[in-house]
Amino acid sequence: MKQKYLVLKNNEKNKLIIREFAELDKEMFSFLCEETFDDESVKSAIAKGKEALIKTLRTKNLFPIGVYAKEIAAAVTNMYENENDQSVELVFDDHDLMKKEPKEPTAENDIEDEVVEIDELLEDDSPEPDYDVKSNIENIAHSLKIDNESTNSKNND
Numbered sequence: 001m002k003q004k005y006l007v008l009k010n011n012e013k014n015k016l017i018i019r020e021f022a023e024l025d026k027e028m029f030s031f032l033c034e035e036t037f038d039d040e041s042v043k044s045a046i047a048k049g050k051e052a053l054i055k056t057l058r059t060k061n062l063f064p065i066g067v068y069a070k071e072i073a074a075a076v077t078n079m080y081e082n083e084n085d086q087s088v089e090l091v092f093d094d095h096d097l098m099k100k101e102p103k104e105p106t107a108e109n110d111i112e113d114e115v116v117e118i119d120e121l122l123e124d125d126s127p128e129p130d131y132d133v134k135s136n137i138e139n140i141a142h143s144l145k146i147d148n149e150s151t152n153s154k155n156n157d
Helices: 039-048 050-057 067-079 093-100 106-120
Strands: 002-011 015-025 028-038 088-093
Touching: 002 067, 002 106, 015 039, 028 039, 028 050, 039 067, 050 067, 067 106, 088 093
Parallel strands: none
Antiparallel strands: 002 015, 002 088, 015 028
């Protein structure tokens, strides 16, 4: 799915407007939502850093994924730092995200090390028990007692 974000700066009202569109029909973008932000809150967030700006721009209705949010934040920062009043249109395609090559795992060496550690765990370093010592076995207390004089016994018939 393609998404489009239109970032506008309204200097008359000291507002930043972000409109979100999505491609619901082929090559036709449908309007989803519009969020308006106060200039002062945006400038304050820019001064605090990119993460603070992303948190400011994300709302219940407008919550782009991280990759898109970073691009939107960069466009807003550029707009405010260069005092650019031109609107910015950002178009994203989810298929492009899916096509990216996955990062290769770097843990292959760690797996080999773990195998060695498991082998070391299997080695028994404890002393062998002395099975000839019977004193421990003779002192076991029984938890069950057998009642030979039970009334349910078959010998009483």
